[in-house]
Amino acid sequence: xxxxxxxxxxxxxxxxxxxxxxxxxxxxxxxxxxxxxxxxxxxxxxxxxxxxxxxxxxxxxxxxxxxxxxxxxxxxxxxxxxxxxxxxxxxxxxxxxxxxxxxxxxxxxxxxxxxxxxxxxxxxxxxxxxxxxxxxxxxxxxxxxxxxxxxxxxxxxxxxxxxxxxxxxxxxxxxxxxxxxxxxxxxxxxxxxxxxxxxxxxxxxxxxxxxxxxxxxxxxxxxxxxxxxxxxxxxxxxxxxxxxxxxxxxxxxxxxxxxxxxxxxxxxxxxxxxxxxxxxxxxxxxxxxxxxxxxxxxxxxxxxxxxxxxxxxxxxxxxxxxxxxxxxxxxxxxxxxxxxxxxxxxxxxxxxxxxxxxxxxxxxxxxxxxxxxxxxxxxxxxxxxxxxxxxxxxxxxxxxxxxxxxxxxxxxxxxxxxxxxxxxxxxxxxxxxxxxxxxxxxxxxxxxxxxxxxxxxxxxxxxxxxxxxxxxxxxxxxxxxxxxxxxxxxxxxxxxxxxxxxxxxxxxxxxxxxxxxxxxxxxxxxxxxxxxxxxxxxxxxxxxxxxxxxxxxxxxxxxxxxxxxxxxxxxxxxxxxxxxxxxxxxxxxxxxxxxxxxxxxxxxxxxxxxxxxxxxxxxxxxxxxxxxxxxxxxxxxxxxxxxxxxxx
Numbered sequence: 001x002x003x004x005x006x007x008x009x010x011x012x013x014x015x016x017x018x019x020x021x022x023x024x025x026x027x028x029x030x031x032x033x034x035x036x037x038x039x040x041x042x043x044x045x046x047x048x049x050x051x052x053x054x055x056x057x058x059x060x061x062x063x064x065x066x067x068x069x070x071x072x073x074x075x076x077x078x079x080x081x082x083x084x085x086x087x088x089x090x091x092x093x094x095x096x097x098x099x100x101x102x103x104x105x106x107x108x109x110x111x112x113x114x115x116x117x118x119x120x121x122x123x124x125x126x127x128x129x130x131x132x133x134x135x136x137x138x139x140x141x142x143x144x145x146x147x148x149x150x151x152x153x154x155x156x157x158x159x160x161x162x163x164x165x166x167x168x169x170x171x172x173x174x175x176x177x178x179x180x181x182x183x184x185x186x187x188x189x190x191x192x193x194x195x196x197x198x199x200x201x202x203x204x205x206x207x208x209x210x211x212x213x214x215x216x217x218x219x220x221x222x223x224x225x226x227x228x229x230x231x232x233x234x235x236x237x238x239x240x241x242x243x244x245x246x247x248x249x250x251x252x253x254x255x256x257x258x259x260x261x262x263x264x265x266x267x268x269x270x271x272x273x274x275x276x277x278x279x280x281x282x283x284x285x286x287x288x289x290x291x292x293x294x295x296x297x298x299x300x301x302x303x304x305x306x307x308x309x310x311x312x313x314x315x316x317x318x319x320x321x322x323x324x325x326x327x328x329x330x331x332x333x334x335x336x337x338x339x340x341x342x343x344x345x346x347x348x349x350x351x352x353x354x355x356x357x358x359x360x361x362x363x364x365x366x367x368x369x370x371x372x373x374x375x376x377x378x379x380x381x382x383x384x385x386x387x388x389x390x391x392x393x394x395x396x397x398x399x400x401x402x403x404x405x406x407x408x409x410x411x412x413x414x415x416x417x418x419x420x421x422x423x424x425x426x427x428x429x430x431x432x433x434x435x436x437x438x439x440x441x442x443x444x445x446x447x448x449x450x451x452x453x454x455x456x457x458x459x460x461x462x463x464x465x466x467x468x469x470x471x472x473x474x475x476x477x478x479x480x481x482x483x484x485x486x487x488x489x490x491x492x493x494x495x496x497x498x499x500x501x502x503x504x505x506x507x508x509x510x511x512x513x514x515x516x517x518x519x520x521x522x523x524x525x526x527x528x529x530x531x532x533x534x535x536x537x538x539x540x541x542x543x544x545x546x547x548x549x550x551x552x553x554x555x556x557x558x559x560x561x562x563x564x565x566x567x568x569x570x571x572x573x574x575x576x577x578x579x580x581x582x583x584x585x586x587x588x589x590x591x592x593x594x595x596x597x598x599x600x601x602x603x604x605x606x607x608x609x610x611x612x613x614x615x616x617x618x619x620x621x622x623x624x625x626x627x628x629x630x631x632x633x634x635x636x637x638x639x640x641x642x643x644x645x646x647x648x
Contacts, residue, residue, distance in 0.1 A: 046352035049359065053133045060129040064122055065184065071118040072188040074111040076196065079326040081108040087319030130176035134169060141165055141355060149364040150457040156358075158249075159242025164358050167237055168351035175348035183341040193331045200320055200327075203310070204303050208331070211299035215292060222288040223346070229281035230350035236274035238354070243267045281347070296332035303328060365459050371476035377468045377483040379433035379564035379595035381454065386463035387426040388449060423449050424618040426463065433468075433564070436596040438606040438626070440636060441615035447599045450615070451567045454597060455486045467565065485563040491554035493542030498527050498553065499534040501542070505557035517560040521586035523552040548582055555586045566591060568598045584608070603643040612636055 054061055081104050089100035145161055198205040247254055247263050254263060307324060310316035424446050431437055439447040452458045453465055456472045465472045472480060485505075493501045502514050509517075514534065518524040526549065530536040542550045558566060568587075588608055600606050606626050614622035614629075614636050622634050629636040 042353045042356075043349070045356045045360065046349055049352060049356040053137055054129075056136070057129050057132050060125055060132075064125045064129060067118045067122040067125065068184045069188060071115050071122065072185055072192060074114040074118065075189065075330070076192050077111045078108055079323045079330070080196075081111070082326065083319045083323035085319075086322055087317050127177060130173060133176060134173055137169060137172070137355070138165060141169075141359065144359055144361075147363060148361055150452070151364045152361060157242050157246070159245035160238045161358075162245055163234075163238035163241040164355050167241065168234060168355050171234075171351040172348045172355075175344050183345070186341065189330060193327050197324065197327055197331070200324055201307075201310075201316060204307055204324055207302050207306060208299055208328070211295055211302075215295050218288065218291045218295070222284060222291075225284050226281060226288070226346035229277065229284055230347045231353065232277040233274065233281055233347070234350045234354050236270065236277045239270045240267065240274050243270055293332075300325075300328050300332070365456055365473075367477055368474050370474075371479070372470050372474045374468065374470055374475050374479045374483065377564040379483075380468050381429075381431040381565060381595060382464075382466045382469075383427065383429040383453070383460075384464050384466070385426055385428060386424065386453065386460045386465060387422050388424040388453060388458065388461050389422040422461075422618065424453075427620055429613075429620070431595055431597070433595055434593060435611060436591055436598065436609045437611045437613060438598045438600045438609035439613050439615060440600055440603070440606065440639065445615040446618035447615055448569060449618075451486065451569050451597060451599055454565070455484055455567055456480055457486075482561070483563050484565040484567070485558050485561055486567040486569060487551075487554050487558060488569050490547075491542070491550040493538050493545070493550055493553060495540055496537065497532075497535045498530070498538055501538060501553050502534075502556045502560060505559070505561035509560055513560060514556075517556040520559050520589050521552050521555045522582060523549070523556055523586075551583050552586055555583070555590050559590050563594065565595045566597075568596065603640055614639075 085101065085104040089104040092100045142165060197208055243266055254260060303324065307316060307321045311318055311321055439450065441447055453460055459473060467475065467483065499511065499514050502517055503509050515524060518527055527534055538544050542553070545553070584605070591608065598605055598609060606612055609626055612624060612626050612629055613620050616635070622629055622636050630640050
């Protein structure tokens, strides 16, 4: 076989391994059966995250480690004082020399006092360290999840996010606050005591070390079994939380359609899966703890028999044997603790895998590396050779960039791949600054997708979307959100006052500016009549206000934000006629002098538009002024005639 053939095979194998490693990146690994490569990738990722979290507090970590070493030394020294007391101090006391016995008792009490002191200080230091680490992890996770693109949140449920930020972090807290201390102390004790056992008697030490071999094999077996078990528990509890969050969030629909029993059945199935996974993990922990204790007891029995025989033969002092047995208790006691720690570690490691997977996700619409400054845009929008499609997993199709002198990122030219995946086939569109455009079309025509491209919730699969001639992908997110604002069909209000919800458009706005925005959209009189005025709590999701009032609050936000471009995604489709008229008047105020794209299901909204685009299967099939299209015999004229008949 030639060297070239071998190199080709090696390259192919390496490429295959890189692809397999990439398959475990981010949240893609959550529902997969873990392979050997996956296990290595997940473990390395979790360790890296833990080290990143601890690194800023390495001073506290080093101090905690020093305290553990001192505490361990104090505990290990105790049996040596006992051995000295049995073999020397008591004998000297019988001869009237009480000094050795006094020093023995004082030394032993000193080790006890030192151990108590180090434990007290360690608990304070480790508690502060663990809370600092967990605080950073919560903030980092929350900040990262908010930064992720809409595409991520459309496929990764809020229930899973809640599970990552609560249950998984709490599992890590158990490890950092108690288990880690026990683990480090136990490991140091085992190592130190092993050295002392060898020093006291090599024959007995050989017995102990031989018994340690099967213990290592059992630990390795349990590690693989427990890690797989706790991965299942973290995935299962996330599904339970998802069911809770979705049921509570949609409680009106649940009660309206009598889904209580159905939801209880679904929750029972998910909870049973979680219970079974937890039982399986706990059974594994029990098996490991039982086997370690069995091996420890068997080794101790052999040591007692051989040690007693050596004492009878005169080859070993009674005090040394007593100390040896005390050390064996200290030797296998930590191993029992390690069995418990091992359980906490496996659970925390599985939780870290999930959290690190979320943190490894990158926004599908990343920030530009060298953003083009755009303080206040005029509002001219252009879409040049734009097309968009979804791939598997609801991610936008990603095509390789083709550098060009113009800075345009063109798509692959019309092949079968594009035709098969395109939601919006290639098109061009230009919106002059200040123009109000209405998008009309049947459900699924591509109106909302076009709106998401304009607001850069998604990047196009090909072509460019520009604002004042600048590609949206080259504009910093803060500049883009300041200049382009979207109002959705259901205005989302946060718990808090009316003023706080309006101020979301510009957090630094004064009360006078908030009141002015409310007056501009016709909301001021209603809010002023509320019990606490603008300080009135709107309750969860704005439940204290009607749908029309919530929409007016959303418009007041937009007025306060003062963007150059506004995208209204079916903002009046869920309102009754009086509320719609109220909102229509507010719309005219908000849209004045701004570029606007209105997704309209009700053709009454089109009346305020300068231009109408009719979409069908992702294509723009009509484009013109409302009066011009109504006077023709195209699709919009037919839609308008049907709407007029529905009013009769």
